[in-house]
Amino acid sequence: MDLRNKTLSASGFHSPQRGIIDVLDDVLIEIDADGVITAVHRHGDPNYRTIRDTRDASGELVRLPARTYVLPGFVDLHVHAPQYPQLGDALDVALEVWLQKYTFPLEARYQDAAFARHIYRLLVDDLVANGTTTALYFATIHQEATRALVDICLEKGQRALIGKVAMDNADECPEYYRDRSGKEALEGTRALIDYVRGHPQNGEGRVLPVVTPRFIPSCTDATLEGLGAIARECACHVQTHCSESDWAQGYVLARHGMTDADSLDRFGLLSRKTVLAHGNFLSAKDMETVRARGAAVAHCPLSNAYFANAVFPLRAALEKGLHVGLGTDISGGPSASMLENARGAILASRMLQRGVDPNLPAAARATFGPAQIDFRDAFYIATTGGGIALDLPVGQFTPGYQFDAVLIDADAEKGTVRLFEDRDKGERILQKIIYTASRPNIAATWVGGRKV
Numbered sequence: 309m310d311l312r313n314k315t316l317s318a319s320g321f322h323s324p325q326r327g328i329i330d331v332l333d334d335v336l337i338e339i340d341a342d343g344v345i346t347a348v349h350r351h352g353d354p355n356y357r358t359i360r361d362t363r364d365a366s367g368e369l370v371r372l373p374a375r376t377y378v379l380p381g382f383v384d385l386h387v388h389a390p391q392y393p394q395l396g397d398a399l400d401v402a403l404e405v406w407l408q409k410y411t412f413p414l415e416a417r418y419q420d421a422a423f424a425r426h427i428y429r430l431l432v433d434d435l436v437a438n439g440t441t442t443a444l445y446f447a448t449i450h451q452e453a454t455r456a457l458v459d460i461c462l463e464k465g466q467r468a469l470i471g472k473v474a475m476d477n478a479d480e481c482p483e484y485y486r487d488r489s490g491k492e493a494l495e496g497t498r499a500l501i502d503y504v505r506g507h508p509q510n511g512e513g514r515v516l517p518v519v520t521p522r523f524i525p526s527c528t529d530a531t532l533e534g535l536g537a538i539a540r541e542c543a544c545h546v547q548t549h550c551s552e553s554d555w556a557q558g559y560v561l562a563r564h565g566m567t568d569a570d571s572l573d574r575f576g577l578l579s580r581k582t583v584l585a586h587g588n589f590l591s592a593k594d595m596e597t598v599r600a601r602g603a604a605v606a607h608c609p610l611s612n613a614y615f616a617n618a619v620f621p622l623r624a625a626l627e628k629g630l631h632v633g634l635g636t637d638i639s640g641g642p643s644a645s646m647l648e649n650a651r652g653a654i655l656a657s658r659m660l661q662r663g664v665d666p667n668l669p670a671a672a673r674a675t676f677g678p679a680q681i682d683f684r685d686a687f688y689i690a691t692t693g694g695g696i697a698l699d700l701p702v703g704q705f706t707p708g709y710q711f712d713a714v715l716i717d718a719d720a721e722k723g724t725v726r727l728f729e730d731r732d733k734g735e736r737i738l739q740k741i742i743y744t745a746s747r748p749n750i751a752a753t754w755v756g757g758r759k760v
């Protein structure tokens with residue numbers, strides 16, 4: 309059901325601030341012709357009944373069934389679209405080996421635009437079915453395939469930020485899969501920006517272009533500098549990998565004599581619109597730089613378990629005031645579900661706080677300090693945090709924000725949520741959704757009020 313120009317009568321949850329779950333119990337959400345929320349009326353508000361009855365009489369009221377809950381749609385802050393065929397596969401080696409052995413050969417296949425279209429359709433359908441209403445995508449180096457991803461997101465209605473990957477460093481990128489020159493990397497980036505911004509179906513700007521240096525090892529300094537200039541000139545989003553693994557971090561220290569964050573900063577690649585994937589090894593000083601620039605980290609807990617050999621200190625980052633969202637990192641992470649990644653974030657944080665070596669006594673095991681997060685933080689980074697990271701009005705049910713939402717059906721026949729009326733009320737329902745919901749529980753997904 310299209311919810312533009314409608315008033316939704318529903319229950320649900322959102323987290324407008326970290327640590328706070330706003331329980332929306334039988335509220336009215338007014339949505340305008342552009343899919344923007346114009347008002348949220350609580351059940352006890354004096355004009356609630358009048359608004360509900362007037363809208364009902366004019367046919368503008370849409371009532372959602374009992375035991376269904378609206379949540380803001382998930383914002384996946386880090387997805388490698390071309391890696392989807394490899395989801396749940398090839399996780400047996402270190403990052404630098406994984407790239408050369410599995411990932412670059414797979415990404416090179418997107419030279420074939422028909423192959424790209426086939427995979428990208430499957431991916432976008434699956435992400436939407438999993439409740440991802442906004443995705444920040446790395447594509448490949450290829451123009452035609454990357455344009456196909458833009459077309460498919462527009463056709464299917466997913467909000468998306470898409471980057472043609474720039475990678476021209478012959479020392480780190482194989483001959484069969486790299487931009488032929490820095491010039492080609494920069495021209496290709498500009499061409500994609502023009503394509504997205506000039507797309508006839510993109511009048512609302514639902515798809516945005518992203519300047520995408522893969523990571524420092526993949527790019528020459530001239531290309532990093534050129535990309536920084538393009539980002540500034542075009543006021544574009546930027547995405548890249550930052551301080552992900554010991555190897556990646558060590559490579560940048562050896563080549564540039566400084567950390568990833570400092571190096572990206574000097575190339576003009578750290579801005580309010582930058583998303584740094586992983587950031588596991590950001591130092592306290594790096595975090596301060598990232599915070600000062602208003603850039604964000606995409607926390608990818610499942611992928612980090614395979615490639616980082618460390619846990620991103622999410623709680624510390626949030627407490628320092630960094631913008632942080634959640635990413636699946638398909639296919640470094642083996643799940644397309646943001647709910648599974650939210651659970652992964654909670655689990656990883658608990659292991660970081662408590663330690664993991666059973667041969668040590670409890671006190672000696674717990675060396676890191678406070679790190680634990682709960683379902684509230686996980687929900688926050690999967691929704692509101694992602695919206696803030698991207699500087700887009702998505703991720704919460706607040707007037708002025710887009711109505712991007714998922715509907716959770718707690719009673720879905722094949723679903724995995726079990727609610728018991730006598731005990732499950734208020735926030736506890738959201739807790740159970742975060743811990744136990746799965747794709748069959750996602751009954752509907754809307755982007756800008758349109759069902760997708």
Ligand SMILES: Nc1nc2[nH]cnc2c(=O)[nH]1
Pocket residue numbers: 388403407411522523549552611615637640
């Ligand atoms: N996880 C991950 N890290 C990277 N670093 C450079 N490229 C990649 C990639 O594709 N995935």
